[in-house]
């Protein structure tokens with residue numbers, strides 16, 4: 001039985017006997033050279049990993065050429081004989097090689113790197129090869145991350161609540177830190193390092209300035225010490241008004257000399273305690289957060305203020321582009337682009353703009369953010385949401401790497417065909433020095449970290465894509481299933497298929513055909529397309545679907561908000577033209593009549609009903625597939641996933657019924673015959689209230 005705590009690092013004994021014997025004879029001893037904390041971490045991991053997988057005691061000893069050996073060593077410390085067989089040439093600091101090497105009649109596997117952290121990554125990769133039952137015969141791997149900053153963003157508050165967290169409380173126990181080091185901190189670091197995540201922002205973007213006070217910095221320092229051997233840097237969110245709130249200044253104006261000095265001093269204080277501190281993440285002038293605009297200054301002024309303070313220590317500012325204003329009546333989707341574009345090229349070298357994958361807000365499906373195709377002179381990092389605020393919380397199975405892959409593969413056409421978002425993110429399109437990817441974390445104190453056992457796959461997949469944004473979601477699913485559950489193809493193949501389709505299922509039963517942001521208000525749990533009474537227009541679902549007796553959808557073409565003009569001409573044309581606009585984006589960009597004919601010949605109204613129904617049916621299929629997997633999964637996790645899939649089905653039906661009944665009040669048309677009739681009335685769905693739905697803070701009540 002597994003409660004899922006070990007994640008993908010559960011190191012179950014290799015089940016295939018022939019393979020087990022092969023591994024045992026290939027790995028008779030381990031040569032591990034070095035004494036650093038990272039080496040100790042590697043040693044522990046090998047003890048655990050090889051110990052578990054091979055079910056043997058791991059023998060560490062000096063290389064003597066007498067047996068088949070696993071050599072784990074930085075290039076400079078390799079036994080002389082191996083230096084001609086492998087090379088560290090071309091490796092970056094975090095890179096590594098893994099290679100089978102024949103020497104004096106013995107067969108060895110060499111894991112080597114330039115630096116400690118590369119060796120750690122190489123070790124995890126090597127263990128992954130064993131976990132996925134790969135052959136050791138002819139390994140020849142060279143790996144380097146394609147993206148520099150690979151961070152999790154924790155939206156964790158100091159009271160341990162987690163904004164948009166659905167897996168328990170924050171794993172940071174601020175009360176018992178710095179003296180009590182929870183084993184979870186170490187296991188968190190191991191899990192992240194195993195997929196190459198090299199940074200963590202431990203506090204919420206809706207920031208609390210107290211984290212920057214000595215009392216809390218002591219605690220952050222303790223976490224940084226746990227993470228350091230695993231190559232993970234700590235970052236903090238910087239509340240823009242901190243100079244006032246904890247510094248006793250009258251202003252937080254970024255051009256004020258006192259404010260400038262305050263940030264310099266604060267930054268120095270942090271680096272004195274945490275020499276490898278990563279830097280600051282800032283949400284400014286967005287959703288009520290303070291920022292430079294409170295003083296008539298720009299985002300540029302704000303970002304450069306912090307960049308100056310961090311510069312002497314090589315720290316970076318991750319400045320968020322998630323801004324929209326209640327005073328700006330233009331389409332919310334257009335606002336970030338308009339705000340930041342004029343500043344392209346003016347930010348300090350250590351500023352990177354953190355841009356959400358789409359221009360609205362982590363919806364089940366969004367077209368890529370137009371900023372990715374428009375700022376050649378400013379480093380842009382991707383912000384994905386791993387926690388499922390808009391994809392069913394921790395009760396729905398929706399494999400997010402599929403969504404991430406879709407964005408990364410999108411073509412911005414900034415330099416003609418092939419200018420994918422992945423190339424913007426890894427910096428290769430414009431030779432940018434700084435690159436990054438952030439994922440809003442889905443972990444909490446639940447025993448299995450993520451609530452839903454399959455939520456672990458989203459964390460895993462985020463890390464793998466941050467390392468290499470060109471990986472396929474399908475390969476990631478394959479890998480994760482083998483590591484987490486079983487290598488049996490009879491299990492892997494059907495479940496992989498289920499994972500790959502799961503994201504589209506959620507789109508279908510929540511937001512088909514380009515609908516978006518029709519969630520119930522505040523907590524975002526369940527449908528609320530009828531909500532239209534919130535003070536800020538762009539917080540209302542009616543703002544986004546614009547249903548009326550004529551039709552439905554948001555016209556973002558020239559006849560509407562013209563948000564499409566923010567894309568390259570090829571992209572604009574593709575989305576504008578109804579012939580070429582993919583139907584999954586239809587209502588994102590167009591307001592269309594209810595009887596508009598879809599590609600399948602059905603009316604838009606019928607098509608919506610069919611999509612909602614398809615989503616429900618897909619969940620039924622998932623339930624069937626999972627049921628058949630009983631022989632391959634331990635009872636505990638099998639039962640857990642079964643229960644969750646049943647919740648997902650109930651909620652998928654709820655979405656279908658509530659949305660179709662509501663939209664019917666405008667279309668005045670019958671439901672398509674293939675759609676199952678709603679279970680309740682529209683009034684019933686509207687009456688549902690969830691004041692204690694998880695993941696909200698009082699601000700949203």
Ligand code: BDP
Nearest residue numbers: 163164205206283322361362
């Ligand atoms: C929205 C969330 C809100 C976050 C905000 C953000 O509902 O809780 O604070 O994004 O990213 O999606 O800043």
